[in-house]
Amino acid sequence: MLTLLLEQYQRTVRLQRGENKVYNSDHRPGNANSHTWRSCNDKSNTTNNNSSNSRLTHLFTYRFGRMLHLALFYFATILTLASTQTTEQLQIVPIAGESTFFYVGCYTARTDLLQESIYSKTPQTCVEICEHQKFSYAILSAERCFCTNNVLSKERQDDKLCNTRCLANKSQYCGGVGVHSYYSTIWATQTVPRNLRVANATENTITIAWDMHVSPSKAFVAAAEEAAIKSMKEITNFLIRTHILHTYSTLPFFPQPEFIVQAMETSIEITDLHPATEYNITVEAMCEQEVCGNDSLLASTEVGVPSPPPSQPRVIRTTDSTMTIEIKPLRNDNGPITKVLVIVERLDDALSQTFDTELLGSWPKAQEDGLPYYIAAQLDYDGPEDNSIRQFIVGDGKRYGPYINVPLNTTGVDIHFSLGVISTLNGVTKTLYTRGSHDQHSITLENFTYATFEPGRASIIALAVTCTVFAICFVLSVFTYFYLRYKTCQARGAMNRNAHEMTMQQPIIERENNGFMMEDELPPAENFRQQLDLLISALDASQRLPRNALRMNVNDVIAEGRYGEVITGKFISTALPEASADCQLHVLALDDLQGKEQAHLLRDFRNLSRLQRHEHLLDFYGISASSDWFYLVFEHQNVSLKRRLIESRRVPSSAPMQRITALSEELVLQWIYEIASALEYISSCKVVHKQLCSHNIFVTADAKLKVSLFGAIPFVQNQKKIDITRWLAPEALRYQHFSVKSDVWSFACVAWECCTLGGTLYANITNTQQLLEAIKSGSRPAQPTFVFQDLYQLLLNCWQLEPSERINFDEIAYNVRQLMTSPRHALCFDRSAETSDNSVLDTLPYYMPMLEMHN
Structure with a gap:
């Protein structure tokens, strides 16, 4: 007015x-x-x-x-x-075209909203802007307006601090110094929970979240507003229900349980869900045992590893270059079946070895890496008609997906076929690999069809004919038996009358335990020489060393390699800083290498040529070859890691806090990191060490470690060769199967030796069979009291019985770097006093069983 x-x-x-x-x-x-x-x-x-x-x-x-x-x-x-107002509460009726809003309170200024400000002079204008954008709360600071869905109750301040009057309406307040004024919109009283969403999803869990609901403050300007707020009910808790909408599983499902969380919670993780399944999740807000709001959403779990494993394919036909296999229908309860890989394995020894999935690839890649297994085809399974009994010809020379199905050489070679089931959903892919066996070549009862006789005269005639044929065959077999026996007796009599010394009429071909001739599996001698010459010619010119550049100590044999002895010597070259350097020479007599040794030498030499110089690997100087001898020349170091660790121990004394070693915790962790760094590099080059132990790791003059790569095991006292079985992974002990994961196991054994100053692994076990049984039963090298849990847990992660569950070298290197930031929280070499609960055997490595120099 x-x-x-x-x-x-x-x-x-x-x-x-x-x-x-x-x-x-x-x-x-x-x-x-x-x-x-x-x-x-x-x-x-x-x-x-x-x-x-x-x-x-x-x-x-x-x-x-x-x-x-x-x-x-x-x-x-x-x-x-x-004057005539009764006790009846007033209701707020919004005027047409205007917004009804409440004052929520005064809260600490938020810095995360500074980039989203809008110009507004009155609370009503700010509220209308936020309502249009469907926000629950409008925030005012002088002439700036912000919108949000969240109110942090812990940031609530005294309302008197919001003392800045609004520019267009001096009767209202728009924030203050360091504080903001909050007003509610019509969306603040709408259905809760608000902004229901999926925060995370895994194979078996879904995490949902929503925005916190905060009731407006009761300190309002108008009495009608206060009366309206009093009529609002407080939320006591949230009820969450889950219902299955779609799944790939054929297994029966039990009803999902209901979950109840408190009103102040804004998220919940729903567990025990099935992979690759779509759920309808409903969240109901409960106010005094009544539903006062609800919302729902659709969410799906991630695809899981395919299950159950499919049956192995069956070989039904074989030619010189192809094999036809039959693949039965597949089932996957953890997601869709999108593709199937056909894997070919050529068995070249008597031991059954599983293929390494990290090295699995196409046929050209397998040839390059020297692997006996490869992927022959990738078959599509995206249509319902695809998942039926399928016959596939392995070796037809066609391309299936990214893989070439190269012709097979089935003569005298045992070939197995395995499957890889690929399941892809929403950009996530999981693969299950199965292993074929020799049973897929066997003929079972399900391959036969039985003929039945029709009732009547025809069946009687057929039965009579069958009995007659069997009777004739029986008579002929008896006659043949007695005739051959008569001839054999005559031949024996002649031999007794004219006996001669037995001589070998034909060359005997050595066979392995699996019955396959080695000559069919390995390259002939001429081919071996050709391949070796190609590898030598591919080396850099500086690595092809003349004979006069080497000075050999032929009587100083320090180790035994896979292909011959290792001696010491001098390498003379102008490229070296000091014109000459100590070296170790692997002496190979090429004429003495037979069969499998030739193939292994080519593979190891090919792997060696891939590697570049690395600061923590013994330098490879090159090769020197003649018509009879072949020398591999490496850098030589005198002090092994095992010897350095044992010599660092200190004799115990009466000093209460004397250290048990001359080494620092920082240096030991640095050594462990250097070993991990070297193995991370060689694994990235797809090279497997196979013989990693503390005896073939050396300490340089500046306290740096260098790993010997070519598989030489040093001699110890009295030319006794070291037994490295204590460092081997269980699959290497049992099946002779080596991979990057087996190197991870061996690395953890060496790291344990570093922590225990050269302690003996499994000191109470004397043979390989006992060691394997102990590992299978869960036995691992013990945790000394001076090695703390974080470091020991890292070792346990490397000692997982299943190779696929062991961590990788890049993860190991990262974790060791983290431990190096605080070394004495990983291990501590300070001597502690012996008590009833603390045996001196645990605290002093000096008193460990003295098997260190023999094992």
């Missing part, structure tokens, strides 16, 4: 000042209520200024009195309503 009076007064003042517009009530003839504006320069206006001013003054006086009368009337009406 006051606003209308003010506008009328300003209009009158403008008219009295003689502005260029006057009010005219005679805009149209015959229409007394029509009003318009007309220019003062209109010549039809003959009224003088004095009479005009007098009439306008009278008009303002009249209208001012009328407005004052209306104001008094409305004021009296409001007083009457206030």
Whole structure:
């Protein structure tokens, strides 16, 4: 009302000042209520200024009195309503075109909203903006407006701190120094929970989250608002229900349990779900045992590893270059079956070895890496008609997916076929590999079809004919038996009369335990020489060493390699910093290498040529070859890691805190990291060490470690060769199967030796069979008291019985770097006093069984 009076007064003042517009009530003839504006320069206006001013003054006086009368009337009406108001609560009724909002409270200023400000002078304008964008709360700071769905109750401040008045309405407050004023929108009282969403999903869990609901403050400007807030109910908890909509599993499902969480919770992890399954998740807000709001969403778990494993394919036909296999229908309860890999394995020894999935690839890659297994085809299974009994010809020379199905050489070679089941859903892929066996070549009862006789005379005739044929065969076999026996007796008599010394008429071909001839599996001697010459020619010119550059100590045999002895010597070269260096020479007599040794030498030499110089590997100087001898020349170091660790021990004394070693914790962790760094590099080059132990790792003069790569095992006392079985992984002990994962196991054994200053692995076990049984039963090298849990847990992660569950070398290197930031939290070499609960055998490696130099 006051606003209308003010506008009328300003209009009158403008008219009295003689502005260029006057009010005219005679805009149209015959229409007394029509009003318009007309220019003062209109010549039809003959009224003088004095009479005009007098009439306008009278008009303002009249209208001012009328407005004052209306104001008094409305004021009296409001007083009457206030005096007659009953105890009934007032309800807030929003005016058409306006928003109803509540003051929530004064909260600490948020810095995360500074980039989202909007210009607004009043709370109502800010609320309307936030309501249009469907936010629950509007935040005001002077003339800046923010929108949010979250209110942090712990940031609540005293309302008196929000003392900055709004620019367009001084009766309202818009924040203060370091604080913001919060107002609720219509969305604050809508269905809860708000902004329900999926936060995370795994194979068996789904985590959902929602925004926290905060009730508005009871300190409001209007009494009607306060009454409305009192009618609102508080949320006590949330009820979560889960229902299955779609799944790939054929297994029966039990009803999913319901979950109840407190009102202050904003997320929950729903567990025990099935992989690759779509769920409808409903969240209900409970207010005093009643549902006061709900929301739902659709969420899916990730695809899992295919299960159950498929049956192995069956070989039904074989030719010289192909094999036809039969693949039975597949089932996957953990997701869809998208593709199937056909894997070919060539068995070249008597031991059954599993293929390494990390090295598995195409046929050209297998040839390059020297692997006996490869992927022959990738078959699509994306249609319902694909998952039926399928026959596939392995070796037909066609391309299936990214793989070439190269022709097979089935002559005298045992070939097995395995399957890889690939399941892909929502960008996540899981693969299950199965292993074929020799049973897939066997003929089982399911391959036979039985003939039945029809009842009647025809069946009697067929049975009689069958019996007659069997009787004739039986008589002939008896006659043949006695005839051959008669001839054999005559031959023996002749031999007794004319006996001669037995001589070998034909060369005997050596066979392995599996019955396959070695000559068919290994390259002939000429091919071996050709391949070796190709590898030598591929070396850098600086690595092809002349014989006069070597000075050999032929009587100083320090180790036994896989292909011959290792001696010491000198390597003379202008490329070296000091013109000469100590070296060790692997002496190979090529004419003495037979069969499998030739193939292994080519593979190891090919792997060696891939490697570049590495600071923690013994340098490979090159090769020197003649017609009879072949020398591999490496850097030579005198002190092994095993020897350095044992020599660092200190004899115990009465000093209460004397250290048990001259080595620092930092140096030991640095050594472990250097070994991991070297093995990480060779594994990235797809090279497997196979013989890693503390005896073929050496310490340089500047306390750096270098790993010997070519598989030489040093001799110890009295030319006794070291037994490295204590360092081998269980699959290497049992099946002679070596991989990067078996190197991970051996690395952990060496790291344990570093921590125990050269302690003996499994000191109480004397033979390989006992060692294998102990490992299978869960026995691992013990945790000394001076090795703390973080470091020992890293070793346990390397000693997982299943190779696929062991961590990789890049993870090992990263974890060791983390431990190096605080070495004495990983291990501590300070001597502790012996107590009843603390045996000196655990605290002093000096007293460990003295088997260290023999094992």
